[in-house]
Amino acid sequence: MNPTLHSILAFVQTWWVELLCAVLIVLVVPLIAGYLALVERKVMADMPARLGPMRVGPPGLLQPIADALKLLIKEDSIPDNADRFIFWLAPVLSVTAALTSMGAVAFGPWFQAARDINIGLLFVVGVSSLGPIGIVLGGWASNNHYSIIGALRSTAQLISYETTAGFALVSGLLLAGTLNVRAIVEAQRTDHAWYIFLAPVGFSTYLIASIAETNRAPFDLPAAASELVAGYMTEYSGFRWSLYFLAEYANMIVVASVGTTLFLGGWLRPFPNVHWLGWLDAAPTLLLAAVGAYCVFRAGKQPARLQSLVMWAVAFSSFVVSAIFVFASPFSHLPLAKMHDGLYGAFWFLLKVSAYIYIFMWLRFALPRFRFEQLMRLGWHILIPLALVNVVGVAIALALHSEFSWNRWLATFFTTLATLGAAMMLLRWNDKYSAAAALLADSSIAEDLHAG
Amino acid sequence: MMPIGHYLFLSLALFLIGVIGVITRRNVIIVLMSIELILNAVNINLVAFSRYFGDVAGQVFALFIIADAAAEAAVGLGIIIAFFHNRETVLADEMDLLKW
Amino acid sequence: MLDSVIFYFFAGIAVISAALMVTRRNAIHSAVFLITTLLATAGIFLQLRAEFLFIAQIILYVGGIMVLFIFVIMLVRLDVPLPQIRSGLQKWIALFVALTVGVEAGVVIFLARKAPGQGLLIPNPAPADKLPPNTEELANSLFRSYLLPFEIASVLLLVAMVGAVVMAKKRTEAP
Numbered sequence: 067m068n069p070t071l072h073s074i075l076a077f078v079q080t081w082w083v084e085l086l087c088a089v090l091i092v093l094v095v096p097l098i099a100g101y102l103a104l105v106e107r108k109v110m111a112d113m114p115a116r117l118g119p120m121r122v123g124p125p126g127l128l129q130p131i132a133d134a135l136k137l138l139i140k141e142d143s144i145p146d147n148a149d150r151f152i153f154w155l156a157p158v159l160s161v162t163a164a165l166t167s168m169g170a171v172a173f174g175p176w177f178q179a180a181r182d183i184n185i186g187l188l189f190v191v192g193v194s195s196l197g198p199i200g201i202v203l204g205g206w207a208s209n210n211h212y213s214i215i216g217a218l219r220s221t222a223q224l225i226s227y228e229t230t231a232g233f234a235l236v237s238g239l240l241l242a243g244t245l246n247v248r249a250i251v252e253a254q255r256t257d258h259a260w261y262i263f264l265a266p267v268g269f270s271t272y273l274i275a276s277i278a279e280t281n282r283a284p285f286d287l288p289a290a291a292s293e294l295v296a297g298y299m300t301e302y303s304g305f306r307w308s309l310y311f312l313a314e315y316a317n318m319i320v321v322a323s324v325g326t327t328l329f330l331g332g333w334l335r336p337f338p339n340v341h342w343l344g345w346l347d348a349a350p351t352l353l354l355a356a357v358g359a360y361c362v363f364r365a366g367k368q369p370a371r372l373q374s375l376v377m378w379a380v381a382f383s384s385f386v387v388s389a390i391f392v393f394a395s396p397f398s399h400l401p402l403a404k405m406h407d408g409l410y411g412a413f414w415f416l417l418k419v420s421a422y423i424y425i426f427m428w429l430r431f432a433l434p435r436f437r438f439e440q441l442m443r444l445g446w447h448i449l450i451p452l453a454l455v456n457v458v459g460v461a462i463a464l465a466l467h468s469e470f471s472w473n474r475w476l477a478t479f480f481t482t483l484a485t486l487g488a489a490m491m492l493l494r495w496n497d498k499y500s501a502a503a504a505l506l507a508d509s510s511i512a513e514d515l516h517a518g
Numbered sequence: 519m520m521p522i523g524h525y526l527f528l529s530l531a532l533f534l535i536g537v538i539g540v541i542t543r544r545n546v547i548i549v550l551m552s553i554e555l556i557l558n559a560v561n562i563n564l565v566a567f568s569r570y571f572g573d574v575a576g577q578v579f580a581l582f583i584i585a586d587a588a589a590e591a592a593v594g595l596g597i598i599i600a601f602f603h604n605r606e607t608v609l610a611d612e613m614d615l616l617k618w
Numbered sequence: 619m620l621d622s623v624i625f626y627f628f629a630g631i632a633v634i635s636a637a638l639m640v641t642r643r644n645a646i647h648s649a650v651f652l653i654t655t656l657l658a659t660a661g662i663f664l665q666l667r668a669e670f671l672f673i674a675q676i677i678l679y680v681g682g683i684m685v686l687f688i689f690v691i692m693l694v695r696l697d698v699p700l701p702q703i704r705s706g707l708q709k710w711i712a713l714f715v716a717l718t719v720g721v722e723a724g725v726v727i728f729l730a731r732k733a734p735g736q737g738l739l740i741p742n743p744a745p746a747d748k749l750p751p752n753t754e755e756l757a758n759s760l761f762r763s764y765l766l767p768f769e770i771a772s773v774l775l776l777v778a779m780v781g782a783v784v785m786a787k788k789r790t791e792a793p
Contacts, residue, residue, distance in 0.1 A: 589778035
C-alpha cells in the first residue's frame, strides 16, 4: 500500500471525531444562520402581531433556502475604485474567524472539534475577535464614505466592548478555575450551581457586551440603516454579502455559546444534581415525539406534494432520534450511548443558546438605537468599571468561601450587593459628570458663536 | 523534533526583513509595523529556547515583549496622529522640524 | 514528520508575507500582510506547545495592536501613492546592514549546529505529551518568580495609555 495514503488513513482513523465535527460545523452553521434569520423575521413579525414570511414551505419554513438561492444567483458587483484584493479578503476573513472559533465550543459532552486544548474558552474569544478586522477592511476597501464610517464605528465599538466582555469572562473563569471548556461545565456540575447565580453582575455585563460585539441593535451603529445605508456592507452584494451575513449570525452563535458554557451550565440540564427533577431527562424525547406526531398529523393536509414529503421526512427523523434517546439510555457501555449523551447534551445546549439569541432579538425589536457618544459613555464610564469591580467582588466572595469558610451563597449575596452599590455610585457620578460636560459643551458652543 | 537552528533561522529572516523595512520605508506607520515584526522575531527565539530548555521563563519574557509592543504601538501611533494634526504628513523625510 | 510539515508551512507563510509587508506601497496592504505574519507566528508558537502565548499573540497582537494600526491608517488618510524608498543610498545601506547581520548570525547558528557542545548547548526537548499544562505553568512562573516585572509592565502600559490619550487629543487653546 502507498505509504502516504496509509499515513493519511491513519490520521483519519485517529481524528475522525474531530474531523467530523469540523465538517459538520462548516456544513450546518450556514443552514442554522439562515433559519436564525427566519426566526428573527418571525419574532419581528410576532411583536406587532403579524405573521411574517408564510409563502414558501408550510409556515414559511423553506424561506431561508429560497433566500440563499436568490443571493447565490444575484449579480456580484465590485465598485470601480475598490481595492479588489481586500474587497475579496474581508468577508472571507470574517467568516473564517467566526467558524474557526466555533471549533472549540463544546456543543455537548462529545461534540467538540478541538477537544484537548488547554485554553478552550480563550481560543473561542480570541479567534472570534479577528472578525472585526474583516469588517474594518471591508469598509475601507469599498471606497465609500458610508462604508468607512461604518467600519470606524465598528472598530471603536468592538475595542471598547471587548474589554468589558473579557472582564465579565474573567469573573466566571475565577469561579471555574480552568479554561478548558468541558472542565468549566463539569465544574458547574460539581459546584451545584450555574455561574449566572454566583456572578449575576458578570453575566449581565457579558450579555450587554456580547450584543455590542455582534453589532446588534440597540448597538447596531456600524450598519445603522437609517444613518449609513448598510454601514460597512453598503457596497457588498450577492455571495459576498451573504458571507458577511453568515459571519454575523455565526458570531451570534459563538457569543451565545460562550455565555451558555460559562454562565448557564453548558450542556447540563437544569438542576443536574436534583433527583426528583429527573423527569426533565425525558424532555428532549417527549419534545421530539411531539414534533413527529404533529408532522404526521399535518402532512396529509398540505397543499403541495413536496410539502407533505418534507413533513414526512421531518417526522421520520425526529422519531428516529427519539428512538435513540429511548433505547440507548439503559446501555451505557455501547457506542450508541455515547451518541445518546451527545444528542442529549446538545439538546439542552442548543435550547439555552436559542434562549440567549431570543434575548438578542427581543432587545433588537424593543429598544431604540443608541447614539454613538451614548454607546461610548455606556462602555467606558459604566460597563468597564462595573466589570472590574465585579471581578474584585467575585474574587472576594471566593476568598471568603475558601479562606473563612463562609456560606458561598451568603458571600455571593454580599459581594453582589456591594457591586450593585458601586454601580449606583457610578451611575450617579456619571450623571453629574455628563451634566457638567453638557454644560461645558453648551458654553463652548456659545463662545464659538460669539467668536464667529 | 527538529533541531533548534530552524527556528533561529526563521527568526533571523523575520528580523532582517524588519530591519530592511525600518531603514528603507518612508511611511512612519510602516516603520512602526516593521518594528513590531522585529519584536515578533525575537519572540520566536524566546519561545523556541523555552521549549528546548523546558523552562517556561522564555514564554514569560515573550509575554512581556508583547505588552511592550502594545505600549510602543499606542505611544507611536499617538505621536503619529498628533504629528498628522500639525503637519498633515506621515512621511519620515518630511519630519524635519528639528532641522530648522 | 507532522511537526516539521507544520513548521515549514507556517514559516513559509511568515517569511513570504513579511517580505510582502515591507514591499507593499499601500499601508493597508502592509498591515494585512503583517497580520498574516503574526498569525503564522502564532501557529509556530502552537507548534512549540506554547498554547497561552499562541492565544495571547492572537488577542493582543492581531486583535488589539493591528486593529489599532488599521484604525490609525484610516484616520491618517494617505491616498496618494508614495515612492517607496527615500533615496537610492538607503537601499544600499539596508542591504549592507541586513547582509552583515544576517551572515554573522547565520554563521554563528550554523557553526553551533555543526559542533555540539562548543557553541549553543541545546538539550533535547521533552516530548510533547510529557509537558505540564502550559497555562498553569506560565501563570505560576509569572506570578511567583516574575511578579515585580509583571507589575512594572502594567505600570508601563498605564503610562503608555495615558501618554497616547494626551498626545492624540485635539489641542484646545488655553482660555
